[in-house]
Amino acid sequence: MTYLPNLLFLLLLICSISLFIRNINKVITNINLGKQINRSDNSGERWKNMILLALGQSKMVSRPVSGILHILVYLGFILINIELLEIIIDGILGTHRIFSPFLGEFYSLLIGVFEIFAFLVIVAVTIFWIRRNIIRIKRFMNPEMKGWPKRDADYILYFEIILMFLFLSMNSTDSLLQNLDVPNYQKAGWFPISSFLDILYANFSIPDLILLERTFWWMHIIGILFFLNYLYYSKHLHILLAFPNTYYANLELQGKFKNNSSVTSEVKLMLDSSNNSFDSSNNNESIPDKFGASDVTDLTWVQLLNAYSCTECGRCTSECPANLTGKKLSPRKIMMDTRDRLVEVGDNFNRNNSKIIPDGKQLLKDYISPEELWACTSCNACVEACPIGIDPLSIIMDMRQYLVMEKSAAPSELNNMMGNIENNGAPWPFNNQDRLLWAEEN
Amino acid sequence: MKVPTLASMAAEGKKPDVLFWVGCSGSFDERAKKITKAFVKILNKADMSFAVLGTEESCSGDPAKRSGNEFLFQMQALVNIELMNSYNITNIVTTCPHCFNTLKNEYPELGGNYIVQHHTQFLNWMLKQGKFSIKGGKFKGKRITFHDPCYLGRGNNIYEAPRELIKKLDVELVEMKNCRSKGLCCGAGGAQMFKEPEKGNKEINIKRTEQALELKPDIIAAGCPFCNTMMTDGLKSKEKDDIIIVKDIAELIAEAQNL
Numbered sequence A: 001m002t003y004l005p006n007l008l009f010l011l012l013l014i015c016s017i018s019l020f021i022r023n024i025n026k027v028i029t030n031i032n033l034g035k036q037i038n039r040s041d042n043s044g045e046r047w048k049n050m051i052l053l054a055l056g057q058s059k060m061v062s063r064p065v066s067g068i069l070h071i072l073v074y075l076g077f078i079l080i081n082i083e084l085l086e087i088i089i090d091g092i093l094g095t096h097r098i099f100s101p102f103l104g105e106f107y108s109l110l111i112g113v114f115e116i117f118a119f120l121v122i123v124a125v126t127i128f129w130i131r132r133n134i135i136r137i138k139r140f141m142n143p144e145m146k147g148w149p150k151r152d153a154d155y156i157l158y159f160e161i162i163l164m165f166l167f168l169s170m171n172s173t174d175s176l177l178q179n180l181d182v183p184n185y186q187k188a189g190w191f192p193i194s195s196f197l198d199i200l201y202a203n204f205s206i207p208d209l210i211l212l213e214r215t216f217w218w219m220h221i222i223g224i225l226f227f228l229n230y231l232y233y234s235k236h237l238h239i240l241l242a243f244p245n246t247y248y249a250n251l252e253l254q255g256k257f258k259n260n261s262s263v264t265s266e267v268k269l270m271l272d273s274s275n276n277s278f279d280s281s282n283n284n285e286s287i288p289d290k291f292g293a294s295d296v297t298d299l300t301w302v303q304l305l306n307a308y309s310c311t312e313c314g315r316c317t318s319e320c321p322a323n324l325t326g327k328k329l330s331p332r333k334i335m336m337d338t339r340d341r342l343v344e345v346g347d348n349f350n351r352n353n354s355k356i357i358p359d360g361k362q363l364l365k366d367y368i369s370p371e372e373l374w375a376c377t378s379c380n381a382c383v384e385a386c387p388i389g390i391d392p393l394s395i396i397m398d399m400r401q402y403l404v405m406e407k408s409a410a411p412s413e414l415n416n417m418m419g420n421i422e423n424n425g426a427p428w429p430f431n432n433q434d435r436l437l438w439a440e441e442n
Numbered sequence B: 001m002k003v004p005t006l007a008s009m010a011a012e013g014k015k016p017d018v019l020f021w022v023g024c025s026g027s028f029d030e031r032a033k034k035i036t037k038a039f040v041k042i043l044n045k046a047d048m049s050f051a052v053l054g055t056e057e058s059c060s061g062d063p064a065k066r067s068g069n070e071f072l073f074q075m076q077a078l079v080n081i082e083l084m085n086s087y088n089i090t091n092i093v094t095t096c097p098h099c100f101n102t103l104k105n106e107y108p109e110l111g112g113n114y115i116v117q118h119h120t121q122f123l124n125w126m127l128k129q130g131k132f133s134i135k136g137g138k139f140k141g142k143r144i145t146f147h148d149p150c151y152l153g154r155g156n157n158i159y160e161a162p163r164e165l166i167k168k169l170d171v172e173l174v175e176m177k178n179c180r181s182k183g184l185c186c187g188a189g190g191a192q193m194f195k196e197p198e199k200g201n202k203e204i205n206i207k208r209t210e211q212a213l214e215l216k217p218d219i220i221a222a223g224c225p226f227c228n229t230m231m232t233d234g235l236k237s238k239e240k241d242d243i244i245i246v247k248d249i250a251e252l253i254a255e256a257q258n259l
């Protein structure tokens, strides 16, 4: 009978962790629906990127207010996870504050530091909530943030406050029990913040206090395990994916767009037949069944990883010249659409025994309209702004490539421009023989 | 104006130190041609050994690639590369950041390996080599702001070369709210130059011009023929083109030296 809580705890732990692993596997399977691209090079540079951007959050502080607040929440999150280790061991063994006898004074200090961070997290999260709901900062108000994305962002904030409150209440009731010399509640911990909550609980009898303490303890850990499984449905997947995402980010100069080598062999073949001067040795490279991208499976796995990692922070969109001037294009929406479509295709793949049954939909048009794609100036402001190295521009370019090369669906002025390049070697209808006329002018 | 072509030099068995890639704008666009000529004047004044491709030059392919036409881009690139390789070109300078980016970053994988410089980098190099010097001249004391071209700045992390040159003109360099890596696009990149913009509530070049106007500058300095056009148009629609001028850095230098 006395082992019941331990067993219950173990069951809960195993269930939520296996659910979590299942979700992560789904994410991995879905990301692998993307096309191959080699990002195994240059691991030194990649580690550096990851440590700076994901671990060090170096780009976050380019906007100091949200950057510093985010770092607080992030540090709080990590530190409190150390406490989690103790909670899990206590839960399994039925012990109470198992680390305290080993760590002594240091344990007290640790608990105190956790509490201070818990308090800072509450402050930061409250400011975040005010920014989203009272100041209503513009980048949180774009059309793509309506509905679930908005609720998701708020839920997390409420959730964090509740978790921190539970954590502090657990400590407060615990310290009261310690002071009453209740058996099992050995003296341990420094409670600089939770002691302010003591007035709430001081008048309870010992059995009630024990009940409260246990309730807070359980709710806190259940809350955390719930959060773990909420991640999959939320932009908060970035807590985990920011790390691989920054590791596998593009290391090339932003101006350099990827070369489509399958086109090269075709072009060479064509030039070869016209003047025979090109080496056509590698023209047996297979021609892909499609140029560019019309659906998520045409994108690379890195682009799909990008989509899952997106934090929906909107820093990209708030720097995008097209979006700033009222065009429909929003780089954040490009990433969110890609993710939403990927989830849909992934479910399809799972349901149909690892085959994708056509569902009459695709990323292009059903999610992202050509109007959005053609509004992009390829300025790279979104790529530069993203704190975790996401590249919305590469998706835009791949989809333009599909529109032009597969559907000949460029805006008519662009078709004229391309016609000019083909005929006269310049985007305007000038005669190439006139290229040097300027040299005769003054 | 003395503008040797590679073909004529090759006929005499000579090879220039650097190829000046003029680009389509610089060759045909009335406004951009002034930039081209200003740059050539500086090159000639410093007695640099250079040549142009002239009628052999063809579009670098940038607008085709950014439009999504990889096929047309590679056609252009491969033809240009074959031509330049046949002349054994090793060094290129260009006044267009789009050509600069394409030649420097996207030609190597197609077999074109050159040292490519934007003219602001090249001019800095010339200064350091003592090939010529800059004095403030007629721009002394003027308020100048520099508009970062996306393909020079964010695209290739070149922010200081143009600013170093501007500072040499004894002017007051002031920065816009969005500058360097946070520079706001003029609206012309990604082949937007060649089409009407999508529906919105403002033109991008107007937005950028407004940022410049906040500083009340005398001159908006540019480093790209497209930005130059966009900012000039922006000033026109704000009816400020009579008091503020848009000039490429090459023009500022050439004019300051009375070339």
Ligand code: SF4
Binding pocket: A316, A319, A320, A321, A322, A323, A329, A330, A331, A375, A376, A377, A378, A379, A380, A381, A382, A383, A392, A393, A396
């Ligand atoms: S690259 Fe395109 S999507 Fe990104 S900021 Fe510039 S215009 Fe917007």
Ligand code: SF4
Binding pocket: A309, A310, A311, A312, A313, A314, A315, A316, A317, A331, A332, A335, A385, A386, A387, A388, A390, A392
């Ligand atoms: S792509 Fe990057 S900058 Fe844009 S919303 Fe997602 S995380 Fe934020």
